[in-house]
Structure formats: structure tokens, C-alpha cells
Amino acid sequence: MPAKIDFTRILLPVDGSDYSMQAALAAVEMARLAKGSIVLLHCHRPVPTALGEPNFQDLTERYAREAAEMLAPFRELLVRANVPYTDKIVGGPTAEVIVEVAELEKCGVIVMGTKGKSGLESLVLGSVTHKVLHTSPCPVLVIR
Template identity: 50%
Template sequence: MIFTKILIPVDDSRHSENAISYGSELAEISGAKVIIIHCHRPVPTGLGDPNFQKAIDHETRESYAILEKHTAVLKAKNIEFDEKIIGGSIAKSIKTVAETEGCDLIVMGSKGKSDLEGLVVGSVTHKVLHIAPCPVLVIK
């Protein structure tokens, strides 16, 4: 199967590093474009100014630092990519981006939870597996 767009959600974990590694290999093989996203936690709107803006700025700086580490791998391999930062529900954001961008595949890391523990805890990976509009490759 040839992929045209691969979505790779990342955080600051080794599991995301593994997902970038696998996802970039698949992109190289198929000539796919990569959409790399980082979802940060929502910032409460009730903080008021200037606290709300400071919190947004802080989340944005952290998000760009995380993305920069992962996009370095894509740049080194000359893989075409877009990067996005999104705040809010992580699983829903991943689904929305995959739909909006027309992604053929989502490659994401796993926290290494067992199936039973993941179902009880409701991990992001399990949520994405159930709502994704395309195949999901989970990387340990």
C-alpha cells in the first residue's frame, strides 16, 4: 500500500521518537508527506488577562520545542512535512486533523500499556484506535 499523507502525533516521550522513526521510514518508502502534530492540554479561559496569554505562550513554546526535536529527523531525511500545534482533547484533535488533512495512516507511539489496562484507563492510543478515520499503526 502506498501512503500519501501520514499523521504522526508526538509528545516528549521515547514512544514518540519510535513513532517518528517508523513513520519517517514509511514516508521515505512511499513518498508520503508527514503531518506532525503536538496536542497540548487546554488552557482554562477563566485565567483572565494577562495570565491566559502567558499560559498560552508557555504551552506554545513547549510545543514548538517538542516539535523541533521530532522535525529534525524529517528534515535530515528530506521528507516533506507540515507541523501543527493543537490544544484540547488529544484523541479528538488527532481524529479531526486526520480527517481534515485526508491522512491515509496515523503512526503513533504507545505508552506500553496492556490492552486491559488501556481500556480501563482510556489511553489516548485506545481512543484514537476507536475513532480514527484511517488505519492506525501503534509503535512501542
Template identity: 50%
Template sequence: MTKPLILLPVDGSEHALRAAEYSVKIATMMNARLFLLHCHRPFPVKLGDPYFQKAIDKIMQQSAERLAPFRSLLDQKGADYTELILEGPAGEKICEVARIEKSEMIVMGSRGRSNLTGLFLGSVAHRVLHQAPCPVLIVR
């Protein structure tokens, strides 16, 4: 029997770090594994080589840097996790991954790094809350 999956989308914010701490506690109680997800902005397709590759390298480096504190936390806590970096709109990709991976739940921060905001929640959290195929825990 496979372990239940908890999706943990992160963007490097303090809210996401608090969500990561909660997700470890919940995963321990449920004997679940975590799926650490980071979504970055689209690659600039109008650039030609070698500028296109340099832009990709920079975006991937920034993504790895944003994931570093989360990897550290999960490793320190002995969490069972997998990670994935995707290109595209975070709200859309989070829901897509939750469906594909058949997540039991999503644990995420209430506000992230985006300048766009919903009325009470960050715009990404708001979208996920309304479109996710599973329960969503919003941590603030």
C-alpha cells in the same frame, strides 16, 4: 497528483520518537508527506490579562520544545512534512485532523506522557485505534 499523507501525532515521548522514525521509512516507501501534529492541554480561560497571555505563551513554548526533536529528526532525514499545534484532547483532535486532511494512515507511539492508560495501550492510542477514519500503526 498530491502525495499521500501520513499523520504523525507526537507528545514528546520516546514511543513517539520511535513512531517518527518508522513514519519516515514508510513515507519514503510510499512517496508520502508527513503531517506532524502536537495537541496541548486547553488554555486556562479563567485567567485575565496579562496572566492569560503568559499562560498561552508558556503552553506554546512547551509545545515548541516537545516538537523540537521531531523537527530535527525529520529535517535530518529530509522528510517532506507540515506541522500543526492544536489545543484539546489528543485522541479527538488526531481523528479530526485525519478526517479533514484525508490521511492515508496514522503512525503513533503506543504510550505517551499522559498518566491515564488503557489496558494495553495508552488511552490516546486506544481512542485513535477505535475512532480513526484510516489505518493506524501503533509503534512501541
């Protein structure tokens, strides 16, 4: 029997790219059909604690401002679509953060964009999408 995918709680990790916006549009449609909600996630680089003050606080505030600006069009899309959502801004290794948030938020599916790299390029660069596909606790829908 095929596994059921729960579209009532969708994790949508975004990085501000056109690929993320395409994933957001797909996630909105899925959430509408399932009468579900979206967890909007942006992951930034961790802030090194060794920076000391005031550098640590300055960098933390800069990351927060940049994330808020980057998330604005996604928030607007979700509000216009009347899809309930929460958002999270988390620092750390992107793939690991996505998987951890999916687990903690009890998401039924992750919808994410990808540039669609293949072959040697994806092996050398590593791929967040590839890592998420192999470590996710739930199904992953990749939008190109």
C-alpha cells in the same frame, strides 16, 4: 479484497516520549518509500478562557514554547531525512484532536507510539491510542 493504505499523507502525533520517536522513525521510512509527507502533531491541554488577561496569554505562550521545544528533535529528524512535513500544535482532548486533524488533513494513516499498557491499567487510565483506534477515519499503525 484488502483495503489499501495510503502512505502519501501520514499523521504523526507526538508527545516527546521515546515511543513517539520510535513512531517517527517508522513514519519517516514509510513516507520515504511512498514519496509522501508527514503532518507532525502535538496536542496540549486546552487553555481555559476563564483565566482572563494576562494569565490567558501567558499560559498560551508557555504552551507554545514548550511545544516548540518538544517538537524540535522531530523537526530535525524530518529535515535530515528530507521528508516534507507540516506541523500543528493544537489544544484539546488528545484523542479527539488526533482524529479531527486526520480528517481535516486527509491523512491516509496515523502512525503513533504507545507505552503498551494492557489489562486493568489501560482500562482505568484510559488510552489515547485505544480511543484513536476506535474512532479514526483511517488505519492506525501503533509502534511500541
